[in-house]
Amino acid sequence: MTRNRLLLGFTLSVMATGCEQRSAEKAPEVKSPAPAPVVAQAAAPKPPDAEAVAKLAAHFFQAPRNQAPLPEDTAEQVALGRMLFHEPRLSKNHDVSCNSCHGLDTFGVDNKALSEGHKKQKGSRNSPTVYNAAHHIAQFWDGRAATLEAQAEGPMMNPVEMAMPDAKRVEATLSSIPEYTTRFRAAFPKTGKPVTLANAARALAAFERTLTTPSRFDRFLAGEHAALSAQEQRGLEAFVTTGCTTCHNGPAVGGASFQKLGLVEAYPALTDAGRFDATKNEDDRGYFRVPTLRNVEMTGPYLHDGSVKDLPTMVRLMGRYQLGRTLKDGEVDDLVAFLKSLTGELPPAERISAPPLPPSTKRTPKPDPS
Numbered sequence: 001m002t003r004n005r006l007l008l009g010f011t012l013s014v015m016a017t018g019c020e021q022r023s024a025e026k027a028p029e030v031k032s033p034a035p036a037p038v039v040a041q042a043a044a045p046k047p048p049d050a051e052a053v054a055k056l057a058a059h060f061f062q063a064p065r066n067q068a069p070l071p072e073d074t075a076e077q078v079a080l081g082r083m084l085f086h087e088p089r090l091s092k093n094h095d096v097s098c099n100s101c102h103g104l105d106t107f108g109v110d111n112k113a114l115s116e117g118h119k120k121q122k123g124s125r126n127s128p129t130v131y132n133a134a135h136h137i138a139q140f141w142d143g144r145a146a147t148l149e150a151q152a153e154g155p156m157m158n159p160v161e162m163a164m165p166d167a168k169r170v171e172a173t174l175s176s177i178p179e180y181t182t183r184f185r186a187a188f189p190k191t192g193k194p195v196t197l198a199n200a201a202r203a204l205a206a207f208e209r210t211l212t213t214p215s216r217f218d219r220f221l222a223g224e225h226a227a228l229s230a231q232e233q234r235g236l237e238a239f240v241t242t243g244c245t246t247c248h249n250g251p252a253v254g255g256a257s258f259q260k261l262g263l264v265e266a267y268p269a270l271t272d273a274g275r276f277d278a279t280k281n282e283d284d285r286g287y288f289r290v291p292t293l294r295n296v297e298m299t300g301p302y303l304h305d306g307s308v309k310d311l312p313t314m315v316r317l318m319g320r321y322q323l324g325r326t327l328k329d330g331e332v333d334d335l336v337a338f339l340k341s342l343t344g345e346l347p348p349a350e351r352i353s354a355p356p357l358p359p360s361t362k363r364t365p366k367p368d369p370s
Helices: 002-026 050-058 075-085 148-157 167-175 178-187 197-208 216-221 230-242 311-323 329-340
Strands: 258-260 287-289
Touching: 050 216, 050 230, 075 178, 075 197, 148 197, 167 178, 167 197, 178 197, 216 230, 230 329, 311 329
Parallel strands: none
Antiparallel strands: 258 287
16 A cells, blocks of 8 residues: 555656646747847047147137228217117108118117018118128128218118108208217217218217127137137137138128029029129129128028028028038038127127107208108
């Protein structure tokens, strides 16, 4: 009996062992998952050598050695010019001032493709910023005004802009207001007839010469290398090495020359004759005064007709048509970052806000909406 039990236990043990072995033989092999492929991390861009970038750039943004010195403006001329800049009575219907199209609190523009003047008429060209304009080789897109003084006279008599009929109306308006006659005498004490269109333009130009906007870019060039981020420095380096400084150079980062729009490849649907309108020289057709890039982040839309709304698109277009290059996304990002570093500090409000203007008198010509 005992012997039978031992045999039975041994048999069951063997059977159980055999079942385990067979189960083990039939069980599918479980494979460990293959290790995930190692994705190479893109190397971070090498930080630029700030000192080398500053030295590379400094050469391109200095004032020309032969640049004529700016006129010596007096405080009285500047104060008068500020008043005239905000004076709507210099327009035929007393509803348009210089500040209407060149808002001093909006970086010298109105951010419209085409500005509205007398009777809401629109011109054919975008209103450029008045900030830093004293560094321009000439004024207006076609350069028809050689100086700020000449530029200041133009809009007052332009029938689409301020629409004054002639210089006599401008002088009659200003002479009819006692405070203006007093201020003109103080601003131009050595002239027999101080209230003139020419002196009004001279005062406006004196005021506009104070409209500068120093930026972080200037501090960087002066040796404060931390003023620009690594990306902005890469953008500045690309700006120089890509060839942008061919047109955009000098203290205003532009404004120092006339260049053909579509220098390498014909610009599509260009109908504006540009500088040809001023010179009637066929060689000037399609040429425009290069705009300043200071505050370009804030002064869109872009081009002479305001047809380009955003800065990255403008950068790509300039790369293609002016330089013959298709810029990569990273290059565009770096260039735009640099351009944004050109956004400067506006002058204090007490210099650019509208001052109290003197009241009209019975002799002041009435508004004329015709």
